[in-house]
Amino acid sequence: MNFKRKLLALVALTMALSMVMLSGIASGQGAVKNQDTMVVQSFGGPGTLDPSFSYDTASSGAFLWTIYETLIFFSGSRTDLYVPMLATEVPSIANGGISRDGRTYTFKIRQGVKFHDGSPMTAADVKYSLMRFMLLDPPGGPAWILLSAVLGLDVETTRDDNDKLIPDIWDRTNRAIQVKGNNVVITLKDPFGPFLNIMATWSIVVSKRFVVANGGWDGAKATLAKYNGLPNEDQYTLFDKASGTGPFKLDSWDRKTNTVVLVRNDSYWRAPAKLRRVVLQTVEEFGPRRLALQNGDADYIAVDRADQLAVTGIPGVSLVDDLPILSTDAFFFQLALNAQGNRNIGSGRLDGNGIPPNFFSDIHVRRGFAHLFDRDRFVREALRGKGTVAHGPIPKGVLGYNPKGQWYELSRDKAIAEFREAWGGQVWERGFKFTLLYNAGNISRQTAAQMLKEAAESINPKFQIDVQGVPWATYLPQYRGRQLPLYVLGWIADFADPHNFAQPFLSSNGAFTGRQGYKNADADRLIEAAARETDPKKRAALYAQIEEIAFRDIPTLYTAHGVRLVVKRSWVRGWYHNPMFFVGFGYLYSQSKQ
Amino acid sequence: MTAFVGRRLILLPVVAFGVTVLIFALLQFLSPDQRASLYVTDPRQFDRIDSIIRAHGLDKPVHIQYWNWLKELAHGNFGWSKTASMRVSEAIGAFFPNTLELTIYMFIPIILIGLWLGTKAAVHRDRFADHFSRFFAISLRGLPSFVWGLIVLMLFYGWLNWFPPGRLSLDADLYVRSDQFRTYTRLLTVDALLNGQVWIFLDALRHMAGPILTLVLVEMALLVRITRSSMLEVLRQDYVRTARAKGLAESVVIMKHARRNALIPVITLSSLLFVGLLGGVVLAETIFNYPGIGKWGAEAAVQLDVPAVTGFGMFIALVTVLGNLAADILYAAVDPRIRVQ
Numbered sequence: 001m002n003f004k005r006k007l008l009a010l011v012a013l014t015m016a017l018s019m020v021m022l023s024g025i026a027s028g029q030g031a032v033k034n035q036d037t038m039v040v041q042s043f044g045g046p047g048t049l050d051p052s053f054s055y056d057t058a059s060s061g062a063f064l065w066t067i068y069e070t071l072i073f074f075s076g077s078r079t080d081l082y083v084p085m086l087a088t089e090v091p092s093i094a095n096g097g098i099s100r101d102g103r104t105y106t107f108k109i110r111q112g113v114k115f116h117d118g119s120p121m122t123a124a125d126v127k128y129s130l131m132r133f134m135l136l137d138p139p140g141g142p143a144w145i146l147l148s149a150v151l152g153l154d155v156e157t158t159r160d161d162n163d164k165l166i167p168d169i170w171d172r173t174n175r176a177i178q179v180k181g182n183n184v185v186i187t188l189k190d191p192f193g194p195f196l197n198i199m200a201t202w203s204i205v206v207s208k209r210f211v212v213a214n215g216g217w218d219g220a221k222a223t224l225a226k227y228n229g230l231p232n233e234d235q236y237t238l239f240d241k242a243s244g245t246g247p248f249k250l251d252s253w254d255r256k257t258n259t260v261v262l263v264r265n266d267s268y269w270r271a272p273a274k275l276r277r278v279v280l281q282t283v284e285e286f287g288p289r290r291l292a293l294q295n296g297d298a299d300y301i302a303v304d305r306a307d308q309l310a311v312t313g314i315p316g317v318s319l320v321d322d323l324p325i326l327s328t329d330a331f332f333f334q335l336a337l338n339a340q341g342n343r344n345i346g347s348g349r350l351d352g353n354g355i356p357p358n359f360f361s362d363i364h365v366r367r368g369f370a371h372l373f374d375r376d377r378f379v380r381e382a383l384r385g386k387g388t389v390a391h392g393p394i395p396k397g398v399l400g401y402n403p404k405g406q407w408y409e410l411s412r413d414k415a416i417a418e419f420r421e422a423w424g425g426q427v428w429e430r431g432f433k434f435t436l437l438y439n440a441g442n443i444s445r446q447t448a449a450q451m452l453k454e455a456a457e458s459i460n461p462k463f464q465i466d467v468q469g470v471p472w473a474t475y476l477p478q479y480r481g482r483q484l485p486l487y488v489l490g491w492i493a494d495f496a497d498p499h500n501f502a503q504p505f506l507s508s509n510g511a512f513t514g515r516q517g518y519k520n521a522d523a524d525r526l527i528e529a530a531a532r533e534t535d536p537k538k539r540a541a542l543y544a545q546i547e548e549i550a551f552r553d554i555p556t557l558y559t560a561h562g563v564r565l566v567v568k569r570s571w572v573r574g575w576y577h578n579p580m581f582f583v584g585f586g587y588l589y590s591q592s593k594q
Numbered sequence: 595m596t597a598f599v600g601r602r603l604i605l606l607p608v609v610a611f612g613v614t615v616l617i618f619a620l621l622q623f624l625s626p627d628q629r630a631s632l633y634v635t636d637p638r639q640f641d642r643i644d645s646i647i648r649a650h651g652l653d654k655p656v657h658i659q660y661w662n663w664l665k666e667l668a669h670g671n672f673g674w675s676k677t678a679s680m681r682v683s684e685a686i687g688a689f690f691p692n693t694l695e696l697t698i699y700m701f702i703p704i705i706l707i708g709l710w711l712g713t714k715a716a717v718h719r720d721r722f723a724d725h726f727s728r729f730f731a732i733s734l735r736g737l738p739s740f741v742w743g744l745i746v747l748m749l750f751y752g753w754l755n756w757f758p759p760g761r762l763s764l765d766a767d768l769y770v771r772s773d774q775f776r777t778y779t780r781l782l783t784v785d786a787l788l789n790g791q792v793w794i795f796l797d798a799l800r801h802m803a804g805p806i807l808t809l810v811l812v813e814m815a816l817l818v819r820i821t822r823s824s825m826l827e828v829l830r831q832d833y834v835r836t837a838r839a840k841g842l843a844e845s846v847v848i849m850k851h852a853r854r855n856a857l858i859p860v861i862t863l864s865s866l867l868f869v870g871l872l873g874g875v876v877l878a879e880t881i882f883n884y885p886g887i888g889k890w891g892a893e894a895a896v897q898l899d900v901p902a903v904t905g906f907g908m909f910i911a912l913v914t915v916l917g918n919l920a921a922d923i924l925y926a927a928v929d930p931r932i933r934v935q
Contacts, residue, residue: 034764047679056635139649140639156641163648231649232674234681252771255679256688256885257761261771279764283883284893287744288759291752297764473898476634477627480643489637504637511640 032571032593033296036276040585041289042302045258045282049250050238051204052133055142057492061583062260062280064204067116068244071107071126071184071203072196074578079326079397079496080536082200086110086121086245091196102191102534105199107184113269115207116250117243123179128208128219130186131173134158136217136227136236142202145494149198150176152189153531158228165228170221191532193539194497201495201580210243247273247589258282274574274592286310293317296569299593300585303567305386306443311567321386323564323577324397326493328390328501329445331369331452331486331557333360336517338482344435345485350423352431352462355485359432361517364422366554369486370408371415372455373448379560382447386565390558392547393491393505397579399536400498400543406551407558416459431462434485437478440469445488448559452486482515490562496580498543499531505556506546518555569593595926602919606912613911617904618660624898626652632676632897663904672908673901677894682905685890690872690909691780692761693879693886697871699783699799700806704814705864711814712821712860713853716829727822731815743808743881750804757803759882766797805878813867820863824856831855857928865921872917873910 046059051068054060065073072090075081082090087107091097097106113121130146137143137158144156151172158169178185188195212218216237217227233239242250247270248262262278281298283289286307292298294314303311311317337357339348346354360366379387388396391405408414420428436453438445446469453465465486470478478484489512493500504511507527508519523546530542550556566584568575571594575586585591621629626647633639633646647653651662666673672682680688715727734742750757761782762770769775769791770782778788783802786794828834829852837847872887879889887906894902 037764039764047676055638139646140633140642144642157645159645163645229645229649231646233676233679234674254771256692258679259767261768277768281760283760285881285883287747287881288751288883291747292758294752295755295758297758471896472635473624473628473631476631476643477625479640480627491637494638511637514641 035593037279038275038588038591039279039281039298040300041281041283041292041298043284046260048233048239049242049253050236051206052136053138053141053233053236057582063242065246066248066262066588067242067246067250068204068206069246070200072200074200074580077576077578079580080399082196086113086205103188105186105195109182109184111182113245114267115210115243115245116265117207117210119207119209121205121245123182123184125208126184126205127177127179129205130177130203131219132217134173135170135224137229139229139231145198145202149192149195150186150188165225170224191534193531193534194495194499197497198495205245206238207243211237214241248278273589275588278588299572300568303565305384305565308565316570318568318570320566323566324579325562325564326395326398326496326579327490327562328393328395329490329559331488332512332516333366333555334482334485334516335361337485342483344483346433350426350430353433355432355434362422364418365427367408368415368418368422370554370557371411371418373452373557374410375559378448378451382444383560386563387560390561392550392558393501394498394543394547395561398496398498400540402544402547405547412459428460431460433464435466435468436486437468437470437475437484438488439472439475448488502527502543502546506550513555516555520549520553523549606915609911609915610908613908614904617907621900622656629898629900632899672905675894675899675902677897677899677902678890682901686905686909689885689887689890693872693888695781695783696802696805696886697868699802700809701868703810704817708814708817709821712818713825715822716825717848727818731818734811734815739808739812740877740881742811743878746804746808747881757800759804761801761885763797766794769794805882805884808878809875817863821860824859825852828852828856854928858925861921861924861928865917869914869917872913
């Protein structure tokens with residue numbers, strides 16, 4: 001056989017082999033694929049299935065309201081209205097579930113609910129679950145949310161400055177959470193407005209019997225130290241196993257492919273779910289995800305805003321856009337920079353080649369930038385119109401949000417006037433130079449930074465801003481070391497309450513302001529008062545004052561509140577959105593495929 | 595030969611130790627804050643960075659960190675990989691068989707087609723076969739593997755739906771996870787056959803076809819070029835002329851006298867290629883969402899997952915040493931003039 005014939009034979013053989021492997025050719029359109037199985041493909045899969053460790057959306061999204069349930073739940077798309085779940089009613093003052101002083105909450109625990117291992121759920125399990133969530137307290141974990149709500153705003157950890165377990169933390173928690181018959185009674189140190197909202201997301205009930213049987217904490221004070229503050233995920237009992245009360249049971253978590261398979265809980269306390277199976281797959285690259293959606297191999301895929309066009313117009317695929325999520329993006333001014341070894345501030349002096357460490361402490365500088373940044377254009381062009389212009393930290397959909405809140409008019413003249421006043425006129429005369437960092441890969445933040453740079457440099461050639469995208473590992477130490485003069489970051493809600501935005505953005509010990517060096521005693525007082533207030537009207541009035549301070553002092557230049565894009569096959573039925581759902585696929589119990 | 599192999603094997607732990615020291619030393623250029631970035635992924639954790647650093651011992655002196663790591667290693671614990679959500683040793687055990695399987699399947703066509711085309715090109719120098727193979731090699735190497743990967747993915751999954759990405763289709767995956775499927779070798783296609791499940795074997799093959807095709811296209815080209823030039827060199831030798839003068843059939847001259855002698859550089863390249871592929875074919879694994887060791891290693895490096903990077907580095911060093919040892923042994927087998935000292 002000559003070469004050409006052999007070559008032809010090789011090609012023919014390859015084609016034949018390919019055809020042999022064609023067993024699974026699918027049409028991609030038309031008939032529903034995997035009729036009773038929901039397949040979700042996203043990037044960044046779960047890192048743990050233990051509710052006490054999980055503090056990321058991918059992990060929580062895998063188990064929350066699928067495997068595990070909460071005492072109360074959000075009513076439909078509302079974040080301020082609740083329905084009972086594992087409690088039989090939502091506590092209120094009217095039904096006696098909340099005491100008049102707003103400190104004591106009584107949850108009547110539903111009877112007849114069974115965990116996936118067959119054991120009955122009791123009030124003791126609920127108490128144990130809350131204590132476990134609060135007291136295991138992994139470093140950087142979510143325990144602070146319940147700790148501060150129950151034990152007081154100043155309690156955010158179970159350990160002291162030397163990382164030793166606080167001796168009476170178990171006793172205080174044990175006293176605060178009591179079992180009385182079939183009720184769980186929680187007595188807060190102080191009234192706390194967001195408490196019910198927190199419970200709607202974070203009162204995750206696990207089976208004590210299951211945890212203990214698998215070598216986990218038994219709930220006793222004496223054994224707590226052994227389980228508290230462990231650094232790695234697998235040191236937590238429910239890392240890769242689960243026994244909840246939810247409509248789906250954990251079938252498997254293949255960490256090799258980071259795929260979680262859930263199967264229907266046929267002994268569910270309500271009617272069993274319509275779906276027989278849920279498969280949560282991790283596919284880091286967009287290309288394969290997009291093609292899986294097109295071919296019907298995936299029912300939901302995660303899509304970055306930048307990739308929206310690539311999924312538009314695919315037959316059998318629907319896009320649901322403009323779904324509010326509770327997030328706020330902003331530029332943060334560093335009011336007290338660390339100059340030591342700081343390469344972001346040039347000469348470190350106001351000489352046209354740098355900035356002094358306290359450059360942004362002059363409010364005229366901050367206001368100048370606020371007048372320059374075109375937030376409407378940012379939302380329109382960088383976010384393709386998918387977002388809401390932010391007038392303050394509190395996002396749309398949360399108590400206290402003011403769509404007509406005050407903000408600085410977009411005006412070159414006003415910006416120039418502010419910069420002329422800044423530092424006694426030296427800023428305008430000598431100019432400045434500094435580096436504006438964003439975490440590389442975040443296109444919208446890059447665009448925001450670039451827009452601010454261009455706007456500033458267009459009013460005075462002596463103004464120079466160097467925009468740099470850096471990896472997170474480079475960004476974080478500079479942030480922590482207070483070496484970033486001006487930076488872009490965002491915040492997503494832990495719970496749907498204005499406190500979760502006012503506190504990090506404006507409290508003197510907030511996650512952001514604590515680093516920025518911003519302090520305002522009035523803001524601190526108002527934030528605390530608003531947190532302790534339980535009357536929504538009074539709270540709204542207090543948050544209006546807090547937003548007024550955010551405008552007046554402008555330690556932070558708010559840009560936009562985000563919206564979510566959900567991309568799914570059109571055959572998905574029963575989907576709805578709630579801003580507090582951590583993941584786009586929402587509440588799977590109510591869903592099916594056509 | 596035995597002494598040589600023994601000496602090389604004794605060197606393995608030394609190499610492994612050296613690699614870990616090197617990686618640890620390099621990682622010390624990163625501050626504790628930088629290494630903590632693996633665990634701090636959200637502004638909500640900003641207030642708790644100190645406790646995260648202390649909990650993971652990132653603030654301890656380097657020799658203490660290294661000593662602690664060695665102590666754990668003595669108990670078979672390479673540390674915890676946050677990127678894989680499992681222990682490093684588990685991760686190696688989970689990901690490496692996938693890459694090994696992929697490598698074997700792609701290596702066979704690379705060698706067979708590469709040798710065949712390269713030999714044809716040399717024997718038929720400046721004729722169609724030669725022009726074709728050279729054009730073939732240049733055009734395939736002309737595009738980077740991720741471009742070929744995307745083309746293959748678009749064509750064979752997006753359009754034809756023949757070769758899906760990932761490891762298995764949903765039904766096969768659920769079957770493999772079930773109690774009905776036993777794992778013998780961790781090589782999925784082999785285990786599928788040992789379980790008598792031909793459909794799983796074919797399904798696994800379908801899912802590997804994309805990365806295999808991509809890498810065969812790209813890597814084969816180099817082998818064609820090397821084989822061709824090596825063959826041309828050998829075909830000019832006196833002993834080949836002598837063989838022809840003796841009246842031996844051309845096929846015997848080519849296959850027995852020329853090609854065998856031309857194999858030395860081919861073996862060198864092939865061993866390097868094989869070891870390189872075993873180290874992980876990062877782009878192909880990433881594009882095709884194939885859970886191989888390269889994809890994991892790359893993610894670990896990007897996220898500064900120190901235990902994972904150290905364990906991965908050590909493992910790959912061992913694979914490299916063993917790969918080179920295998921090449922040395924092959925030299926002697928192919929060419930009796932070479933005696934391993």
